[in-house]
Amino acid sequence: MKRNFWSDWRNWSLRVRKIYEAENIIDAELLAQMFRAHGVDVFIEGWHRQGALGELPVNAAPTLWVADDVLARAQNVLQLWQQWQTTTQSQADWRCPRCGEMVPATMLNCWSCGQAYTSQIIKSQESARE
Numbered sequence: 152m153k154r155n156f157w158s159d160w161r162n163w164s165l166r167v168r169k170i171y172e173a174e175n176i177i178d179a180e181l182l183a184q185m186f187r188a189h190g191v192d193v194f195i196e197g198w199h200r201q202g203a204l205g206e207l208p209v210n211a212a213p214t215l216w217v218a219d220d221v222l223a224r225a226q227n228v229l230q231l232w233q234q235w236q237t238t239t240q241s242q243a244d245w246r247c248p249r250c251g252e253m254v255p256a257t258m259l260n261c262w263s264c265g266q267a268y269t270s271q272i273i274k275s276q277e278s279a280r281e
Contacts, residue, residue, distance in 0.1 A: 165218050165219075166218065166219040167194070167216045167217060167218055167219065168216065168217060168219060168222060169196075169214050169215070169216050170193075170215050170216065170217050170222070170225050170226070170229060171214065171215040171229060172212050172213075172214050172215075173212055173213045173214070173215065174212065175212070175213070176195075176198050176213050179195050179198060179213040179214075179215060180195070180198075181259060182215060182229075182232050183195055183215060184259060184260075185228060185231070185232055185235075185259050185267065185268070186215070186217070186225060186228050188259070188260060188267035189224065189227075189228045189231075189267060190224070191217060191221050191224055191225045191228055192217065192218060192221065193215050193216065193217055193225070194215070194216045194217075195213055195214070195215055195216075196213065196214045196215075196216055197211060197212065197213040197214055198213050227270075231268070231269070231270055234270075235259065235268055243256050244256050245268065245272050245275075246272075246275070247261040247263065247264060247266050248266065248269075248271060248272065248275070249261065249264050249266040250263050250264040250266070252264070
């Protein structure tokens, strides 16, 4: 049964943890997309504050929250996100393992088939460089 993350979180029937504090709403949404592509429900708290940027304190950045029962999986996805950010800085495009298309390094999902960026892709990129 798919839970309603928003109502569960607000009713405190679900224990959640802050897993990431984003620099901006764009990063928060990209990471949330990656969590969802890997089957992790996520809630972005503070996305509406973007309109008050500059007027709010630094700690008012958007934060991502996940349920305790998926915390370990979420931490793995977060590690993958951090590796992806490092990869995009070197601008290494990646080949989709599902359909074989080349995907720009700045994309988290294959533009052709929707395959999510995975640790398997990182390993294949590293072995190709060696």
